[in-house]
Amino acid sequence: MEILRSIVELDSLCGPLFLAIGVFDGVHLGHQAVISTATTHARSANGTPLVVTFDPHPVKVLRPHHAPHLLTATQHKIALIRDLGVEHLLVINFDKKFAAISPEKFIGELLAHSRPLREICVGHEWSFGKDRSGNLDLLKSLGAQFDFNVVGIPPVMVSGKVISSTAIRQAVENGDFPKAAEMLGREYTILGTVTRGDNLGKKIGFPTANLSAHSEQFPPNGVYLAEAWICGVSYHGVINLGYRPTVSSGKSERVLEVHLLDFNRDIYGQDVEVRFVSYLRPERKFDSVEVLVQQIELDVRRARELCAT
Secondary structure (H helix, E strand, C coil): CEEECCHHHHHHCCCCEEEEECCCCCCCHHHHHHHHHHHHHHHHCCCEEEEEEEECCHHHHHCHHHCCCECCCHHHHHHHHHHCCCCEEEEEECCHHHHCCCHHHHHHHHHHCCCCEEEEEEECCCCECHHHCECHHHHHHHHHHHCCEEEEECCCEECCEECCHHHHHHHHHCCCHHHHHHHHCCCCEEEEEEECCCCHHHHCCCCCEEEECCCECCCCCEEEEEEEEECCEEEEEEEEEECCCCCCCCCCCCEEEEEECCCCCCCCCCEEEEEEEEEEECCCCCCCHHHHHHHHHHHHHHHHHHHHC
């Protein structure tokens, strides 16, 4: 997949262009409907489909103190979009300067560098431009003025409810992974980069990979059977998510660490994607590290039993 970083780079693509535009946090079934519609229309017209998204999430720039946890950080979102078979992706840097651009100017820049722009496909509630003053109606007006088609994808629903990133975040936060998966069209996963910790796990015989999760939404604290992917290869393991109360009293940040079964490689700096397969137990404080080790042994044994079934 070719990744573009500025609107000017659209000059290099053969037209006509069919754009799917959105934040696409989670790349859920609603987002997939936007992307697949643009792709299908492009192929039927011998055009070039292009997905356009933003980094970071606009709310992190516009209202940083109210920014939601992400379903997918940018690198995770890029990987998921690539998995959809997308060949061209434009990632626009969303900063205060970009946020101040009027809706008309934004579309004007897309028009100026597309050869030509044939269609823009968005979600039915998409807003854009300074003060979020652009909407689907304005986009259709601009399309009529500058001769490009506009498609607003209606709400996508499952079990009688509209799919949204907000609803998926809530499901993950509640530990309702089946509900999240139903709306995502895939199992919920977190992509994290392995960072160095205090090596306590290694000292007690259960080395863990500490994952920096790039602000992605966590489920409830606890111990889980996990599936992890490293360079496309799947491994099973045990995740501990929480504050590590036995060894880190007073710690204010939640820690996501995974002990991979039958695994002994240095993976510092690598990205690991993890799936929460099964909840094993709540996180708790033990009387000593020795008692903690005994519990971890039980957790690993239980994880192996679940893997075997």
